[in-house]
Amino acid sequence: MTEASEHDGATPEHHPAIAGHDGTEGRRRPPGPGARGGPGGPAARGGPGGQAVPRVRLVDVAREAGLSKTTVSAALNGTGRLSPEVREKARETARRMGYRPNATARQLRAGRARLIGYVVGELADTPWTFLESPYFARLTGATAATALARGYAVVLLPAGSLQSEWAALPLDAVVVADPVADDRIVEDLLAARIPVFSDRSVEGRPGAHWVDVDAAAAVGQALDHFHAQGARRPVLVVPDSSTRFHREVTQAHRAWCAAHGVPERTVRAAEPGNGPVIRAVETALTSGPDRPDALLLVAEASPPLVLDAARRHGYAVPGDLLLVCVSEDETALHTEPPVTTLSLRPDAVAEAGIAHLVAVLERGLRETGGALVPVRLDVRASSVRPGP
Amino acid sequence: MTEASEHDGATPEHHPAIAGHDGTEGRRRPPGPGARGGPGGPAARGGPGGQAVPRVRLVDVAREAGLSKTTVSAALNGTGRLSPEVREKARETARRMGYRPNATARQLRAGRARLIGYVVGELADTPWTFLESPYFARLTGATAATALARGYAVVLLPAGSLQSEWAALPLDAVVVADPVADDRIVEDLLAARIPVFSDRSVEGRPGAHWVDVDAAAAVGQALDHFHAQGARRPVLVVPDSSTRFHREVTQAHRAWCAAHGVPERTVRAAEPGNGPVIRAVETALTSGPDRPDALLLVAEASPPLVLDAARRHGYAVPGDLLLVCVSEDETALHTEPPVTTLSLRPDAVAEAGIAHLVAVLERGLRETGGALVPVRLDVRASSVRPGP
DNA sequence: CCCTTGTGCGGGAACGTTCCCGCATCAATA
DNA sequence: TATTGATGCGGGAACGTTCCCGCACAAGGG
Numbered sequence: 001m002t003e004a005s006e007h008d009g010a011t012p013e014h015h016p017a018i019a020g021h022d023g024t025e026g027r028r029r030p031p032g033p034g035a036r037g038g039p040g041g042p043a044a045r046g047g048p049g050g051q052a053v054p055r056v057r058l059v060d061v062a063r064e065a066g067l068s069k070t071t072v073s074a075a076l077n078g079t080g081r082l083s084p085e086v087r088e089k090a091r092e093t094a095r096r097m098g099y100r101p102n103a104t105a106r107q108l109r110a111g112r113a114r115l116i117g118y119v120v121g122e123l124a125d126t127p128w129t130f131l132e133s134p135y136f137a138r139l140t141g142a143t144a145a146t147a148l149a150r151g152y153a154v155v156l157l158p159a160g161s162l163q164s165e166w167a168a169l170p171l172d173a174v175v176v177a178d179p180v181a182d183d184r185i186v187e188d189l190l191a192a193r194i195p196v197f198s199d200r201s202v203e204g205r206p207g208a209h210w211v212d213v214d215a216a217a218a219v220g221q222a223l224d225h226f227h228a229q230g231a232r233r234p235v236l237v238v239p240d241s242s243t244r245f246h247r248e249v250t251q252a253h254r255a256w257c258a259a260h261g262v263p264e265r266t267v268r269a270a271e272p273g274n275g276p277v278i279r280a281v282e283t284a285l286t287s288g289p290d291r292p293d294a295l296l297l298v299a300e301a302s303p304p305l306v307l308d309a310a311r312r313h314g315y316a317v318p319g320d321l322l323l324v325c326v327s328e329d330e331t332a333l334h335t336e337p338p339v340t341t342l343s344l345r346p347d348a349v350a351e352a353g354i355a356h357l358v359a360v361l362e363r364g365l366r367e368t369g370g371a372l373v374p375v376r377l378d379v380r381a382s383s384v385r386p387g388p
Numbered sequence: 389m390t391e392a393s394e395h396d397g398a399t400p401e402h403h404p405a406i407a408g409h410d411g412t413e414g415r416r417r418p419p420g421p422g423a424r425g426g427p428g429g430p431a432a433r434g435g436p437g438g439q440a441v442p443r444v445r446l447v448d449v450a451r452e453a454g455l456s457k458t459t460v461s462a463a464l465n466g467t468g469r470l471s472p473e474v475r476e477k478a479r480e481t482a483r484r485m486g487y488r489p490n491a492t493a494r495q496l497r498a499g500r501a502r503l504i505g506y507v508v509g510e511l512a513d514t515p516w517t518f519l520e521s522p523y524f525a526r527l528t529g530a531t532a533a534t535a536l537a538r539g540y541a542v543v544l545l546p547a548g549s550l551q552s553e554w555a556a557l558p559l560d561a562v563v564v565a566d567p568v569a570d571d572r573i574v575e576d577l578l579a580a581r582i583p584v585f586s587d588r589s590v591e592g593r594p595g596a597h598w599v600d601v602d603a604a605a606a607v608g609q610a611l612d613h614f615h616a617q618g619a620r621r622p623v624l625v626v627p628d629s630s631t632r633f634h635r636e637v638t639q640a641h642r643a644w645c646a647a648h649g650v651p652e653r654t655v656r657a658a659e660p661g662n663g664p665v666i667r668a669v670e671t672a673l674t675s676g677p678d679r680p681d682a683l684l685l686v687a688e689a690s691p692p693l694v695l696d697a698a699r700r701h702g703y704a705v706p707g708d709l710l711l712v713c714v715s716e717d718e719t720a721l722h723t724e725p726p727v728t729t730l731s732l733r734p735d736a737v738a739e740a741g742i743a744h745l746v747a748v749l750e751r752g753l754r755e756t757g758g759a760l761v762p763v764r765l766d767v768r769a770s771s772v773r774p775g776p
Numbered sequence: 777c778c779c780t781t782g783t784g785c786g787g788g789a790a791c792g793t794t795c796c797c798g799c800a801t802c803a804a805t806a
Numbered sequence: 807t808a809t810t811g812a813t814g815c816g817g818g819a820a821c822g823t824t825c826c827c828g829c830a831c832a833a834g835g836g
Contacts, residue, residue: 055581057822068786073824080825081784100580103558104495105822108791113492114556115543128529132718137525141516144544153543153557155503156532168502169541170491192488193443274722302719304692312724330520331690334662336700445792456816461794468795469814493792496821 056097065093076101113170114152116357118143121179121186121198122243123272124160130177133272133300134328135346139177142350150358163188173197173357181242197357200370201244209360210370211353213344215248216255218375222296222324222342223256225377229385231294231322232262235284237277238298240268249298265292269299277301278309285313285321294322294383301325303332303339307382323382337381348373444485453481464489501558502540504745506531509567509574509586510631511660512548518565521660521688522716523734527565530738538746551576561585561745569630585745588758589632597748598758599741601732603636604643606763610684610712610730611644613765617773619682619710623653623672626686627660633732637686653680657687665689666697673701673709682710682771689713691720691727695770711770725769736761 062069067090074080075090076099082090093099107113118140120130130136144154157166157174162184166174174189176198189196190207202208226234236253239246250266257264265288269280277299284295297306303325307317315321317337324340325332332339352371359365450457455478462468463478464487470478481487495501506528508518518524532542545554545562550572554562562577564586577584578595590596614622624641627634638654645652653676657668665687672683685694691713695705703709705725712728713720720727740759747753 058824059822069823070786070788070825071784074785077824081782083784086785098579098581100555102496102822103556104492104501105791106556106824107492107558108490108496108793108821109823109825111791118544128533131519131525131529132522134520137519140544141519145516145546148546148553151556153545153554155541155543156506156528157541158533158536165536166541167488168491168494168539170495191486193486274719278722302690302692302722304690304696305719305722308692308724331662331693334666334690334693336696446794447792457793458795458816458818459814462815465794469812471814474814490792493821494794496791496823497793497795499821 055102056099057102058099061090061094061097061099064097065090107170112172112361115169115171116147116152116154117157117166117169117171117174117194118154118177119157119161119166119174119185120159120177121183122159122241124180127158127160129272130159134330135300135344136177138328139346139350142347143175143354146351146354147357150354152354152358161185163192167192172361175353175357176202178243178245195357195360197353197360199244203370209356211349211356212370212372213245213349214372214374215245216252218326218342218344219249219252219296220256221375221377222326223253223260225324225340225379225383226294226296226322227260227262229294229322229383231385233265233290233292234262234294234296234322235265235267235288235292236296236298237267237269237280237284239272239277240270241272246298253296272300274301274305278305281306281309282313285310285315291315292321294324296324296326298326300327300329303327303329303341304335307335307339317382318384319386322385324377332380335382340380340383341378343376343378345373345376443490444487445490446487449478449482449485449487452485453478495558500560500749503557503559504535504540504542505545505554505557505559505562505582506542506565507545507549507554507562507573508547508565509571510547510629512568515546515548517660518547522718523688523732524565526716527734527738530735531563531742534739534742535745538742540742540746549573551580555580560749563741563745564590566631566633569632583745583748585741585748587632591758597744599737599744600758600760601633601737602760602762603633604640606714606730606732607637607640607684608644609763609765610714611641611648613712613728613767613771614682614684614710615648615650617682617710617771619773620650621653621678621680622650622682622684622710623655623676623680624684624686625655625657625665625668625672627665628656628658629660634686641684660688662689662693666693669694669697670701673698673703679703680709682712684712684714686714688715688717691715691717691729692723695723695727705770706772707774710773712765720768723770728768728771729766731764731766733761733764 058069058072062072065072067086071080071082071086072090072094074082075087076094120136123130131140147154152172155169155171171194173195174197176183176185176189176196179186179198179201181201186196186198186202186208190205193207196202196208198208198210200210200212202210223234238249253266254264265284267280267284269277278301280299281295281297281301284292306323306325310317310321310323317323324342326342326344328343328346332341352373356371446457446460450460453460455474459468459470459474460478460482463470463475464482508524511518519528535542540560543557543559559582561583562585564571564573564577564584567574567586567589569589574584574586574590574596578593581595584590584596586596586598588598588600590598611622626637641654642652653672655668655672657665666689668687669683669685669689672680683698694711694713698705698709698711705711712730714730714732716731716734720729740761744759
């Protein structure tokens with residue numbers, strides 16, 4: 001396929017009058033004063049050990065077809081006023097020569113690269129583990145999917161990434177998932193005048209836009225569910241993180257408990273990861289004046305492991321303990337009993353975020369209110385009090 | 389920070405002789421014959437509803453500093469022969485004006501974008517779920533990390549992605565993880581003359597390079613381990629996939645069984661995902677003439693769920709059944725008993741792959757043998773026969 | 777038969793860099 | 807004092823597109 005440039009040498013039987021009328025048959029322009037061929041262009045690929053075929057450009061197609069680059073460009077892009085014959089001829093020639101437009105040149109001309117960065121704020125000390133979290137894995141995938149559907153590609157950046165790591169990239173915008181309080185990334189990006197799409201913590205900052213999960217509703221929904229199931233001693237396990245979501249979860253929990261006259265019990269998981277979170281769960285299940293009868297786990301942990309931990313400490317689920325995990329982990333479906341999850345709907349968040357991004361970037365939208373994405377409680381056996 | 393362009397209007401007290409000597413005080417060059425300002429450049433960002441400040445370019449810094457763009461460029465890049473004073477002046481001016489070089493223009497000039505694509509071949513019907521697999525999550529993260537350390541950014545592409553999704557991107561190369569047999573992606577990329585970095589299945593194809601996991605060694609190591617522990621009826625569960633790794637696993641298993649006079653028992657998991665794989669495990673544990681005494685699970689599944697499945701069918705692990713999972717899932721450490729895993733070392737694979745990529749792209753390396761990355765068996769309690 | 781209108785195509789500038797030159801200036805040497 | 811050489815800086819051409827024009831030429835109307 002893409003039979004390269006065989007018709008290069010001399011095929012005067014085609015368009016005899018036009019092609020090569022000035023004696024410069026070769027592909028490259030004659031070396032005028034100070035012309036030496038680009039630095040990285042032609043000979044860039046395949047250094048020592050073989051003469052790489054230079055990539056075919058628009059002018060090459062034009063010359064071969066006996067047309068101008070303007071005409072060929074219009075033909076391939078479906079623009080301009082061209083006769084059907086010329087258009088077809090240009091297309092055919094381009095196809096035959098295996099022409100692929102240079103994306104960088106297009107971007108330069110267009111003034112944007114249709115490239116967006118994706119970076120998460122928290123978990124910055126292990127900059128790539130976020131992908132191993134089901135929530136971020138889904139958020140990342142959904143962001144990339146939605147963006148691609150809108151014509152934007154996503155560049156993966158490490159959590160807590162620095163200037164130097166994205167400065168050389170032509171990013172039209174950057175999605176900052178779950179920034180920590182006063183996140184450097186956000187500051188740096190805004191200082192560089194790169195539009196930022198993040199959560200509600202950036203609200204009001206010029207150049208920053210937000211979409212967020214309805215954390216208060218999430219907590220309320222879970223605790224209401226516990227209450228409806230008869231639980232009166234719920235305990236919350238939440239990461240010790242300065243993310244807006246986690247702060248708001250704590251607040252919403254406090255508010256709910258106050259409003260319902262329920263003592264507020266909270267355990268903070270010092271670090272992310274199954275080990276620390278499971279230990280926090282064990283603390284929640286064993287310490288305190290009396291044994292809790294419901295557990296809301298907001299930190300990421302494997303549902304089967306949470307279930308194991310509960311059993312290890314003598315809890316039957318859901319008999320002694322109702323369990324709800326904020327999780328996107330699919331294993332929750334396959335445990336015995338299946339675990340009720342509160343989905344933060346990363347797909348919906350990504351969709352809303354990218355829609356907003358496109359609106360800002362392409363329709364010049366200024367400051368909108370942002371959007372609050374609702375959560376979804378998938379009630380399964382682990383949080384339903386069994387009948388007598 | 390980055391106090392934009394305040395010194396724009398008129399500050400004649402600085403460099404009085406040089407700046408604006410031709411009366412063209414304004415930022416933009418005087419509209420000569422046919423000059424109207426670029427299409428997307430200045431006014432691109434922020435459409436209706438506010439006049440966006442045009443981005444400061446090299447010439448703007450040069451004019452402000454009373455220098456030429458050549459000089460400023462050299463000053464900022466640390467190249468050329470410049471007096472320390474001029475260099476500092478250029479840098480200071482650039483800093484003051486908040487200059488950020490246009491990445492696209494640089495790329496065009498340099499002839500490459502330092503951008504690589506990352507795509508996985510299998511799981512193409514759910515193009516983004518690969519991120520939810522611990523193996524691919526790690527591989528993706530490690531690829532991005534290593535690439536970034538070498539100066540390349542990674543663009544995330546959907547599994548089984550088509551031409552149209554990457555054609556507009558200035559990709560210097562594409563990493564294709566686990567292509568299926570006769571993968572379209574690989575064909576398309578090679579036809580487009582984009583260097584491909586993949587597994588051994590692309591060996592020998594011009595423009596394609598490989599790095600691979602030592603699948604035969606992996607299987608051998610696990611089965612040897614079982615054998616050493618006294619197991620004589622091992623069973624293999626492997627996905628029904630046309631990936632080179634999975635085909636080779638099957639072959640290696642067959643060879644090992646033949647060589648050791650052990651009957652070959654294999655169960656194929658029809659689809660990926662915890663549900664189907666666990667069902668395949670249950671088939672492996674319940675069907676057949678006699679109950680197996682060791683299980684090698686090559687398909688991705690949550691270790692705790694695998695353990696649960698074994699127990700459901702009356703197996704004590706490791707008493708009745710030795711278990712080894714090919715997995716990067718960290719939960720294997722936290723089960724009771726902890727599960728022995730065979731790590732395919734995605735980090736090492738990524739590192740070797742990117743090293744190879746850089747060698748090819750920057751040092752013009754042609755055809756090298758590729759590299760075979762060894763696996764690592766992390767023996768834990770689940771595969772160690774308990775003492776009497 | 778001339779003036780307008782429309783069609784089809786090409787010339788050339790611009791997007792913002794980098795880098796190869798050339799041209800001054802100045803010190804050192806013949 | 808002239809010639810060389812080094813040093814410091816600027817002009818201008820590329821990189822490969824797209825898009826605004828202008829210019830031929832044909833057709834239509836008065």
